[in-house]
Amino acid sequence: MLEIKNLHVKLEEEDKAILKGVDLTVEAGKVHAIMGPNGSGKSTLAYVLSGRDGYEVTEGTISLEGEELLDMEPEERAAAGLFLAFQYPVEIPGVGNMTFLRTAVNAQRKARGEPEMSSGDFLKLIRAKAKDLKIEPDMLKRPVNVGFSGGEKKRNEILQMAMLEPRMCVLDETDSGLDVDAMKLVADGVNALRDANRGFLVITHYQRLLDHIKPDVVHIMSDGRIIKSGGPELALEVEQNGYADILAEVQA
């Protein structure tokens, strides 16, 4: 599904390498988690995948279902099936949440040569999905993320994911700023989307999200590289001993 090969990335504005050779393959139907200390390059990886400005890929490739992602604009990546749940969802005053989502759904359909969704069908679908995520109808009418609590913003991200039905979901620190109840809601939303055709890349600093979204593979990232990969037990190891032990072990 998603194949990252020898990815090197530096900041556009300064000569600072952030990713120093990342290799990672996420298969359809699998959940991969990336854990790592602050500053290891996790969020940069998420942004580079989604096509944000400000980064320069100096080496390597990223492909999504065989298509070269790095040649595409952000909107083309979205239409190709990539979705990034933002760590800090952006507030957009003056644009209604519902209008935004409908425009997004239909823009992606148009890009894929599919017919637009009628407003009736859209309304029915979004109401059902919002209900599952305990999103009040009022939140759909309000401007995108404006005045939303931290938990509401993250739930709104998952709602977008549910509506857009991407093939490859990247979740960037979706657990940050959430209490246990909110995290469970978000995790339920994610789990509902798990199926054999969809891949997940869950980026998180803490293990606790992985109690709710059970990963198939866990990667530890440090200083711009994946230094260790393993099963879910690797996340538990981090939880118990911190990152220091693993770093020392790899360096030894």
Add this chain to the structure above:
Amino acid sequence: MSAPAVAKTRAARREAKLAATAARLENHPLPQGGGWLGRARVAALARLKGMGLPERRDEYWRFTNPARLADDAVTPAALFDASDEVDEFDGIDRLKLVFVDGVFDAQASDDLALEGIEIARLAEAGGRDIHWAQDLYGALEAEGQSPVERPLAARNSAYARDGVLIRVSAKPSKPVSLIYRRSSPEGAAVLHHVIRLEPGAELTLLENGPAAARYSIDIEACIADGAALHHVRAQGRDHERSGITHVFARLGEGSVFKSFTLSANGAVLRNEAVVWLNGKGGSAHIAGAAMGDGAFHHDDTVFVTHAAPDCESRQVFKKVLRNGAVGVFQGKILVDQIAQLTDGYQISQSLLLDETSQFLAKPELEIYADDVKCSHGSTSGEIDADQLFYLRARGLPLDDAQGLLVLAFLAEALEEIDSNELADDMRHRLEGWVNRHRR
């Protein structure tokens, strides 16, 4: 240079300006028509001669060159084909009054009869005893000459050939719609409307169309206690035209005045609003959305005076500028000593879509009462990169994302329109403009 020398220079400059104005006006006799209107015209002409026509060096014209608006010669403006859109307010049930090249067209207009309202044509009013209009014509304009001189408003009062006098004594069943059409790429239109709302009366006044290659359109509105005037106008899309408008509104106790203006394109456009809140508990909202691409100079100049306690005023102006377009905002809130518990708000913002466009703003507060709430803000910025990326990451193509953010920026001004039907109409215009003016 010593102070007396400066004073002398200034006095001499003014003297020269008045002499030049007097000489120019020699060639422009007042329109025919006697009675009260003739007297009002003579008085207005005297005011104009006492002020002189505006010049670039005048403080109130610092950001906008008045030459094109004030010159004797009218710069022609090619007729614009706007047939890609239906006319503004199309489909809204309204009383239509049509002016072609600045002259009332009875054939194209509806019958002037509407329950709760009296309408007379200015061009025919001079000899008639229209007591409810004759003490108003030129009167609010004259009052509006202080503390800032507005010579082009006096010129309008002196030379206006047509317009309507409207008296509203109830709540008419539909809006009155002034439609301005032009058939010639040359020439000027000078229109002057007087509107009197009796206590408790309500009127929605619509204006649309480009009027002429150059137009001067003034409205004097007297809004009595408990009355409400809703004013929505769209000034057409002709690129090369120029125009100046003045709205003078005097509000009584508990009355409401809401005015929204949509402007797109145009070489030099200046809309002035002069509002007095003279009765307790009055409310005045003046708003505008302007969009300019290329040779566009748009100026909103607003002066709101709180002369009674407990009144509320809002000024909300938004401009989207690209390809060298220029936006100007001069807005003032003056709060008299008596006007305690004033709630005044003023915001002027521009969205600059490139680095060649500019926005010049002069927001002012002058407050003499001690228990008031007044805020003002002015910003100038570009499209937010994070918002743009967020939309694109959800699949919106760059142009669509940008268009959505432009409309979002303008939304606050549209919220000042009470009627959903009218707000939707204006929103569709904005969407149309945004879609046509993609990168």
